[in-house]
Amino acid sequence: MSSANATPPVPGDFDKPLDRLIGKASAAGIEKHLGLTTVGELLNYFPRRYLNRGELTAIDKIPVNEDVTILARVLSATKRRMRERKGFITDVVVTDDTGGLSSLKISFFNGHQAERDLRPRVLALFSGKVTVYNGARTLTNPLFELLPDDELAGHEAEFHARPVPVYSATAKLPSWKIQRVVEAVLVIVDFSGLRDPLPAEIVRRGKFMSLEDAYHQIHSPSDPQDWQRARDRFRYQEALVLQTALARRRAQTAAEDATARRGSADGLLAAFDAGLPFTLTPGQQSVGAVLAAELSAQHPMNRLLQGEVGSGKTVVALRAMLQVIDSGGQAALLAPTEVLAAQHHQSIRAILGPLAEGGMLGGADGGTQVTLLTGSMPAAARKRAMLDAAAGTAGIVIGTHALLSDNVQFFDLGLIVVDEQHRFGVEQRDALRVKAHKPPHLLVMTATPIPRTVAMTVFGDLDTSVLRELPAGRAPISTHQVGLAEHPAWVRRIWTRAREEIDAGRQVYVVCPRIGTDDDGDGSEPLSDQSSAPTRDARDTRELAEVTAVVEQLRTEPALAGVRIEALHGRLDTDEKTDTMAAFAAGEVDLLVSTTVIEVGVDVHNATLMVILDADRFGISQLHQLRGRVGRGGLPGTCLLVTSLEAGHPSRRRLDAVAATTDGFILSQEDLKLRREGDILGASQSGGRSTLRLLRVLQHEDIISQARDDAWEIVQKDPQLRENSALEAAIEAYLNPEKEAFLERG
Known part of the structure; x- marks a missing residue:
C-alpha cells in the first residue's frame, strides 16, 4: 500500500519522518516494503483484520495464490533429505483443530529454525503465499512467529485474550514485524498536537472514543470491542472527510454565475x-x-443521468x-x-x-x-x-x-x-x-447503472436522475450461457442459430475480445468497463477469439455460406469504420464481427442476435452494455455468452449473473461484490486494494448517508470551513491530487 493511501498526516509528531522515532534501519524497511515515510502514515496503516488467539484460522477457507497470515497449531514435523541436491526438507503439518481434512502442509528447505521451533502442539503465525501442489494446498518457506499457548503462557490470561492484528504485508515484511514497529511508535509518539477532524458535537452524538485512544485501540486492542469501536470511529471519519469534500464542491458550483437558458415557447x-x-x-x-x-437557473446545472440500456x-x-x-x-x-x-x-x-x-x-x-x-x-x-x-x-x-x-x-x-x-x-x-x-x-x-452508495461516494457533487423504464417497442432480451467445455458440439449450433436469424431477415453481432494476434484489446478504442473487466490469469493459455481470425473462419463456415460478413474494430480508419457501420445499419451486412466498439450507442433495429465469444473476458457491466445492442426494434433479442472455461470456474459467476437478470442496477451491485469494490476513488479499478480504507460502499450505506447529511449541514453553516479547520486539513491531506481528480470526474 502506498503512502498516498494514508489518512491525513497531522501536526506534531505525525509529520515527522519515521527514522526520527524508530531509527534509520527500521524506517528504511517500512519505506521499502510499504512506501510509508512518516509517523502519521504508519499509524494510519490500519490492520486489515484481527485474529483471536483462541480461534485458529479455518484452513479450508484460506485463499489460493494470495499472501496470507494464518494462525495454526503444529500437528507434526518431519525431516527428509532432498533427492537431487544436498540438504533436507522439514515438512510441518498444521491444523485448525477442527479435525477431518483441516490441515495444511508447510515445507521448509534446510529449515533449521523450523525444525527446532515448530514442535507438535505449538501455536504459530505463518505468513506466505498458499499454492496447490499435487491437488493439496501448501505453503513453502513461509515466515513464522511463535505464539504462547495456554500451556506456554501460564497465568498470562490478559495477554492470551488480546486480539492479534494482521496487517497487509509483503514476503519480506510479515505482519508481526509491522505490528512491532507500530507498537514501538505508539509508546513514544506525542499526540498533543493531534487535532480531531470530527466536530465535537458529532463525537458526542456518536459516542466516539478520542482520536488518541482510537489509534491505540485499533493497533493494540485489549479485546475485540476495543478495535471495533476504534474502527467505527475511523470509518465514520473517512466518510465525513469524503462527503465534506463533495458537499463543499457542490456548494461552490451552486454559487457560480451561469447564463440562464430558458428556451422559448415556439422554438x-x-x-x-x-x-x-x-x-x-x-x-x-x-x-x-x-x-x-x-x-433556466442562473447557476450551473450539474446532473448525472443514469439510464438502463435503451431507456x-x-x-x-x-x-x-x-x-x-x-x-x-x-x-x-x-x-x-x-x-x-x-x-x-x-x-x-x-x-x-x-x-x-x-x-x-x-x-x-x-x-x-x-x-x-x-x-x-x-x-x-x-x-x-x-x-x-x-x-x-x-x-x-x-x-x-x-x-x-x-x-x-x-x-x-x-x-x-x-x-x-x-x-x-x-x-x-x-x-x-x-x-x-x-x-x-x-x-x-x-448507461452503466451506479449503486446509490457509489453515486454518493464518487458522484456526490452531482444531482442524480434515473431512467428505469424502457420506451415502447423495446423487446425483452434473453441471455444464455454457452459452456463449450461441457458441450463442445454446441459451437456448430451457434452458427446454425445465427443462420436461422439471418434467413428470417435479421442481423447478427459477433463480439471478440481481441482484434488480432498482436494485441490485448481493441487498439485505439479503449474498453469501456475496465472497472469490471477481469485481469487475465498468467496460467490461462487459451487463444482468445480475434476479429480477423473469426471473420476468416466464419466465411468458410458451411452454415453461413452466402452470408455477408464484415469486420469492425478500432484499428480501421475512420472512413472504413463509418462505411462498415452504415452498411450494417442499412442491412447490407448480415453478420458483423466486432470488438467492443459497438458497446454503446450503436442502434441497429434489425439486429436480434449477439454472440459474445470468450465472454468470460468481459466484465459484468460491459456484457450488459453489449447485449443492449439487440432487441432495439420491437423484435425479441437473444444474447449467447460463449465460454470455454470449465463449469464451476470462478469467472463463470459473472456470466451466471448476466444471464440471470437484465436489471442493470442489480448487476451493478453484483459487479461490486465480485470484484471487491476495487479502487473506488482511483484508477486501478478491478479488485485489489481500495483507497477507501475502511469504508465499503455496499456495506456501509447508513454511515455514508449520515456523513453526507452531516457534511452538507457543516458546509451550509461554514462554507469555507473556517470553524472546522481540522476537518479542512484532513480533506487536503486525505484527498491527494489523484483522488481529488477522481472525485471531480463527474
Missing part, C-alpha cells in the same frame, strides 16, 4: 416535440422537466440541447469513441430531420446545424467543423477528444453533455468548461 424544442413519432415515457418527461428548470437518455439530452439552442447557446456532446460519435451524429440528425439543416436548402426556418468533429477527419472537413463551432452556425457539436483541442472554440457554449462518463476524467471536462464565457451547464450520462 426548436417545441417543433421537435410536435414532430416526435412516439410518446415520451413518464420518466423521460419527469427528468426533462427537471433539466428544463435547472437550465432513451439520448432523447432527454437532445431536448436539453435544443432548449439551450433556443436560448442562443450551443451544446457540445463528448463521446468516447469515433464510432459512437459518428453514430450520435447520424441518429441526432435523423431524428431532427429538417430542424438539423438550418440555413440549408430545404431546412426548417430557425433550424440549427449538427456538426461532427473527430481527430481522424480530413483536414478540410475538420477545419469546416471548427469554423461552424466558432461562428455559432452549429448549435450542436458532437465529437471525441478532438473537441478538447486548444484550437477548438465555441461561439457561446451553454451545455456540455458527456456520454459514458467513466471513459473521461476531470481534465477532459474542464478542458471543455474553459471554452465557455461563463460556467456552462453539465449533463453527465451513463
Whole structure:
C-alpha cells in the first residue's frame, strides 16, 4: 500500500519522518516494503483484520495464490533429505483443530529454525503465499512467529485474550514485524498536537472514543470491542472527510454565475416535440422537466443521468440541447469513441430531420446545424467543423477528444453533455468548461447503472436522475450461457442459430475480445468497463477469439455460406469504420464481427442476435452494455455468452449473473461484490486494494448517508470551513491530487 493511501498526516509528531522515532534501519524497511515515510502514515496503516488467539484460522477457507497470515497449531514435523541436491526438507503439518481434512502442509528447505521451533502442539503465525501442489494446498518457506499457548503462557490470561492484528504485508515484511514497529511508535509518539477532524458535537452524538485512544485501540486492542469501536470511529471519519469534500464542491458550483437558458415557447424544442413519432415515457418527461428548470437557473446545472440500456437518455439530452439552442447557446456532446460519435451524429440528425439543416436548402426556418468533429477527419472537413463551432452556425457539436483541442472554440457554449462518463476524467471536462464565457451547464450520462452508495461516494457533487423504464417497442432480451467445455458440439449450433436469424431477415453481432494476434484489446478504442473487466490469469493459455481470425473462419463456415460478413474494430480508419457501420445499419451486412466498439450507442433495429465469444473476458457491466445492442426494434433479442472455461470456474459467476437478470442496477451491485469494490476513488479499478480504507460502499450505506447529511449541514453553516479547520486539513491531506481528480470526474 502506498503512502498516498494514508489518512491525513497531522501536526506534531505525525509529520515527522519515521527514522526520527524508530531509527534509520527500521524506517528504511517500512519505506521499502510499504512506501510509508512518516509517523502519521504508519499509524494510519490500519490492520486489515484481527485474529483471536483462541480461534485458529479455518484452513479450508484460506485463499489460493494470495499472501496470507494464518494462525495454526503444529500437528507434526518431519525431516527428509532432498533427492537431487544436498540438504533436507522439514515438512510441518498444521491444523485448525477442527479435525477431518483441516490441515495444511508447510515445507521448509534446510529449515533449521523450523525444525527446532515448530514442535507438535505449538501455536504459530505463518505468513506466505498458499499454492496447490499435487491437488493439496501448501505453503513453502513461509515466515513464522511463535505464539504462547495456554500451556506456554501460564497465568498470562490478559495477554492470551488480546486480539492479534494482521496487517497487509509483503514476503519480506510479515505482519508481526509491522505490528512491532507500530507498537514501538505508539509508546513514544506525542499526540498533543493531534487535532480531531470530527466536530465535537458529532463525537458526542456518536459516542466516539478520542482520536488518541482510537489509534491505540485499533493497533493494540485489549479485546475485540476495543478495535471495533476504534474502527467505527475511523470509518465514520473517512466518510465525513469524503462527503465534506463533495458537499463543499457542490456548494461552490451552486454559487457560480451561469447564463440562464430558458428556451422559448415556439422554438426548436417545441417543433421537435410536435414532430416526435412516439410518446415520451413518464420518466423521460419527469427528468426533462427537471433539466428544463435547472437550465433556466442562473447557476450551473450539474446532473448525472443514469439510464438502463435503451431507456432513451439520448432523447432527454437532445431536448436539453435544443432548449439551450433556443436560448442562443450551443451544446457540445463528448463521446468516447469515433464510432459512437459518428453514430450520435447520424441518429441526432435523423431524428431532427429538417430542424438539423438550418440555413440549408430545404431546412426548417430557425433550424440549427449538427456538426461532427473527430481527430481522424480530413483536414478540410475538420477545419469546416471548427469554423461552424466558432461562428455559432452549429448549435450542436458532437465529437471525441478532438473537441478538447486548444484550437477548438465555441461561439457561446451553454451545455456540455458527456456520454459514458467513466471513459473521461476531470481534465477532459474542464478542458471543455474553459471554452465557455461563463460556467456552462453539465449533463453527465451513463448507461452503466451506479449503486446509490457509489453515486454518493464518487458522484456526490452531482444531482442524480434515473431512467428505469424502457420506451415502447423495446423487446425483452434473453441471455444464455454457452459452456463449450461441457458441450463442445454446441459451437456448430451457434452458427446454425445465427443462420436461422439471418434467413428470417435479421442481423447478427459477433463480439471478440481481441482484434488480432498482436494485441490485448481493441487498439485505439479503449474498453469501456475496465472497472469490471477481469485481469487475465498468467496460467490461462487459451487463444482468445480475434476479429480477423473469426471473420476468416466464419466465411468458410458451411452454415453461413452466402452470408455477408464484415469486420469492425478500432484499428480501421475512420472512413472504413463509418462505411462498415452504415452498411450494417442499412442491412447490407448480415453478420458483423466486432470488438467492443459497438458497446454503446450503436442502434441497429434489425439486429436480434449477439454472440459474445470468450465472454468470460468481459466484465459484468460491459456484457450488459453489449447485449443492449439487440432487441432495439420491437423484435425479441437473444444474447449467447460463449465460454470455454470449465463449469464451476470462478469467472463463470459473472456470466451466471448476466444471464440471470437484465436489471442493470442489480448487476451493478453484483459487479461490486465480485470484484471487491476495487479502487473506488482511483484508477486501478478491478479488485485489489481500495483507497477507501475502511469504508465499503455496499456495506456501509447508513454511515455514508449520515456523513453526507452531516457534511452538507457543516458546509451550509461554514462554507469555507473556517470553524472546522481540522476537518479542512484532513480533506487536503486525505484527498491527494489523484483522488481529488477522481472525485471531480463527474
